[in-house]
Amino acid sequence: MRAVTFQGPRSVEVLGRAEPELQCHDDALIRVVASGICGSDLHIYHGRVPTARGFTLGHEYVGEVLAVGDAVRSVSVGERVLGTFATACGTCAGCRLGLYHHCHEARVFGLGPSGGSLPGTQAELALVPHADLTLRRAPDGLPDELALLAGDAMGTGYHAIAAAGIEPGETCAVVGLGPVGLCAATAAKAAGTAAVMAIDMVESRLEVARALGADVIHAGEEDALARVMDLTHGRGAHVTVEAVGSAGALETACRITRRGGTVSLVGVHVAPCRVDTGLIFRKGLRIVSGLANVVAHLDRVLAMMTAGVLDPGPIVTHELALADAPDAYEAFDRRETLKILLRP
Amino acid sequence: MRAVTFQGPRSVEVLGRAEPELQCHDDALIRVVASGICGSDLHIYHGRVPTARGFTLGHEYVGEVLAVGDAVRSVSVGERVLGTFATACGTCAGCRLGLYHHCHEARVFGLGPSGGSLPGTQAELALVPHADLTLRRAPDGLPDELALLAGDAMGTGYHAIAAAGIEPGETCAVVGLGPVGLCAATAAKAAGTAAVMAIDMVESRLEVARALGADVIHAGEEDALARVMDLTHGRGAHVTVEAVGSAGALETACRITRRGGTVSLVGVHVAPCRVDTGLIFRKGLRIVSGLANVVAHLDRVLAMMTAGVLDPGPIVTHELALADAPDAYEAFDRRETLKILLRP
């Protein structure tokens, strides 16, 4: 089968790979119908995450079930399914609390050794462990390009809001309008916020945020702090989603959040940075962070997408053939696109 | 001044009353601009709540501040204000936890002795104790008929949802589509639910629910349980708001709620009734009940109304002169109206 493989910093190649086979009772084998390129794939692409040369990338996907282990009960051969970016065993001490994102044996598709060396989904076929938790039947009528967001970008956007515990009538700011930031903005909007303030410096991304109903702030042309204060009666946002993963974005997030508010850190931080802990303490901020509990959120996210309450459609801007992956990565890296779908 | 007074079961009269005067440092005196008639007023009207003959009714109101005690800081003479149906002292053990609806010294406007004998707001003037907690400046642009809902029907509808802890993507059923039930339905819709199922037997009320975006169920013509199961993949609603206050409504609520779900009891129960505790236990239901913490919710409710996220406008169906109160009570009692405004 053909797969998108990592070949070194800023280099991916579509190559032939051995077809995966069922290994455990709860595995499923799927034919990938569409796979997405995610912002976190860029961390690998940039060489910041140790990954073996030749490793298959990707962790957003919709597929068709080709085979299942004999313990799999929730999906069947022939069904269209979508999945989560990471697996969960369902029985460790983390999972037993419903905290699947803290599964002691979690593996992330297409991330390399730090993700448990689980081959990615930007390929013709994919092996999916713990299928009963990792996969879900795709709701009829939900198009592939939306379905594949549920277990990754949209699930993470939902998590950014849910983990922050936002209440209807509160306000939300989002710093960084890549796909995850935009998904967080649309999730915040759906959750009954009185205002969603979306902050970035790329006009096309601000445009999508505006289409999703947010008040947009161009951080290169406006004073983001002043605008947020203006939109929140001088108090700041109740919740700020930091969807970049940089020291600067985190600092902005802390500044625009109100006293007693929450900063929800879904941008992937990989290294130490200088943080104004004095400001955090004085304001009594709360910070929530880390990967999303998409296994737990998935049913709710799908229910919202099916009902049209969440519509991340405008976030998917490009659809390409798997063979075009090298160009796709380049374009996404230049921020010329939002979500790109690859069709095998 | 003129005021709507209780004269006995099913009898109210508009009579002259002494003008109220400031008594405490934190009192405010307001000229009432509009007052509403609420479902709970009918409990008095029907003679089910002990109330002195001649007592002034009403607890939904918008007004203009005429005078304030010297400790009042948050509202000023001349401002348009709205208020909550009950007062809170702000300093007892209940209030000190932010549970203003459990204030040990709470008084309810227009309820009689059980509400602390605080004269109501269906009058030309009203004295408002603890004005800094009980009143709020009315947002510019928010019309009177919506503003007066914030501290009562809409605040209670918000509470019904908030107290139940509903999450975006869950489903909500509402049993009983009087103004509070409809407010709960619109609050549930705003909170990102995947479905809101509104149940009643009065066609005009179902019509309003439909306008607010709910799936409506005519309990007299359809099997409500079957419809709810159909709309929830056979599971039942995550949260059911019981907005009637009867044994039958409570039983329906318990039946249509899923295992582990929540019944939010905002319909005013005044007496014991037979309850299927076996069903409640088997399903592991959670029941939340009682008056709403509108003091705490008010800022969020107003933010949502101002932003247009909550629009209970369709609930206000009639506007009459204060002098027409007797007719208004009769019509409301016959369920011919939803919310009626009285203009002094």
Add this chain to the structure above:
Amino acid sequence: MRAVTFQGPRSVEVLGRAEPELQCHDDALIRVVASGICGSDLHIYHGRVPTARGFTLGHEYVGEVLAVGDAVRSVSVGERVLGTFATACGTCAGCRLGLYHHCHEARVFGLGPSGGSLPGTQAELALVPHADLTLRRAPDGLPDELALLAGDAMGTGYHAIAAAGIEPGETCAVVGLGPVGLCAATAAKAAGTAAVMAIDMVESRLEVARALGADVIHAGEEDALARVMDLTHGRGAHVTVEAVGSAGALETACRITRRGGTVSLVGVHVAPCRVDTGLIFRKGLRIVSGLANVVAHLDRVLAMMTAGVLDPGPIVTHELALADAPDAYEAFDRRETLKILLRP
């Protein structure tokens, strides 16, 4: 093998039964080392729960693993294990939220058809489905008689407190001092309550509650309401655990709970009863109910028992041979004992 079997109302018999065998990949087969008799077994014993004649009873147990299916990873042959009273599949929509007590396919050991016809553990051998969730390795040093409480009575007592969301410094009352009530009392004490008030009419049970650190109230000799008010500065308990499952106990619980407080219903209700919903509404009570999420609680309960923070030791009053089960049921039914262990 020999097993305690239901023979009709108030009649159990120890008979020979076929030895169970592994059926699924995630099953375990255990040799039962000790099994308990639980208050809910009495519902069957009294004939109030439909159960086939000859069905094996019991759901509290400690055992030794004899065999495991090839998907079982967390326990091994030869290990001493303890288990939960019910199974959870780990992958349904309920389990995926960590709500194992709302598993759509849950089965309860020894309960008959309404529990999924899973043979009980008052036997020499038991088959345990979904072993990775249902079983846990017994901590070294924790004696059998305490270990078998963790997944049932003690897990339920912990749940009664946890589901109520009690905060350190609040007060707790417990109505009904069978094993579960006493476990709730000791869990409440461990959770930092300022007072635990234990209510019953059996002196020996009050004695155990006193030993666990509770203030005891003999409901037959004292006015329970007056005593609770006296011990809570006239406010009532923040949380009341109803551990009986009767209309009277529920009414007492509602009366002694403070405004805005919580009634935690762990007594098994099986039928409708008259409830003072007016009182519940006026006080704004919250009611939580149903079977306990012992799968989720088990690690914490075991950590507390191992650390000596929870010590339900005084609750275990008798240890008998499996063959003595008929006498044991009779004695327990007469309330002459608290927890009885049966040793095969």
Add this chain to the structure above:
Amino acid sequence: MRAVTFQGPRSVEVLGRAEPELQCHDDALIRVVASGICGSDLHIYHGRVPTARGFTLGHEYVGEVLAVGDAVRSVSVGERVLGTFATACGTCAGCRLGLYHHCHEARVFGLGPSGGSLPGTQAELALVPHADLTLRRAPDGLPDELALLAGDAMGTGYHAIAAAGIEPGETCAVVGLGPVGLCAATAAKAAGTAAVMAIDMVESRLEVARALGADVIHAGEEDALARVMDLTHGRGAHVTVEAVGSAGALETACRITRRGGTVSLVGVHVAPCRVDTGLIFRKGLRIVSGLANVVAHLDRVLAMMTAGVLDPGPIVTHELALADAPDAYEAFDRRETLKILLRP
């Protein structure tokens, strides 16, 4: 009257000051019976907080009410009272949510301009604004030296645990064993944790922690991370309280906390520092921070102290005359003491 005044870095002096007088309806005037020296006083003492020369220090206190404004209802002349370190207005948008520590008009006793220039309580008399929220009648039988901790060190220790949402059966580590850290350790112990691990490098402080029931770790002689892992089955603490306010303590806290755990930041941070946000993200940590909501916690803290569930007695190591304040500050600064009481 005489008062402890700030005279510049590392210099305090006891001088005569004008007697305070009632200014507002809700003020109280108290005769100070005892006042404590707090770790946060050292920030002023070291010159790190801008404070006017001659300003009166101190914010922990027990006193007797000399006079009250005519709006004060909860305390009376002649009563023994204790108070919180900061005031809350009770009516701003922060207070209306019960978040008194986010009062928009909060003032801190004895902190200088950044605390609203409210003179401190290390004096013979003190003026207490918003007395109904700031003061509480001291429970009979609770000695002065414990009572004065309730509204500051012990209230903060309770908050450190409560804000982290620790559950009975979880584990807690405390980094830094000054009075607040020790109060957090005793609060964690009281809350039903399976283990409390107390970390410092001062032997006398470790000694007190041991007396409070904690497992102690001498960070200068042992590998704290290894010890915590050893005590938590290799997982790390569920909650770590950082009670120092330094980059190093925060880093230690993040390292010893388990995946998905919480760092509760009660050590006062005043400046930016380098933080391993990569570690925080990878582990999915949650950070809660800031001053404590002592107004809300006070009733519960007092209930626990009165019941003996919380006993911070061992933390109070010295009692001196007000006149000895200069020596007291020096000794506390050298970490030779824990809590020092000053008696006017």
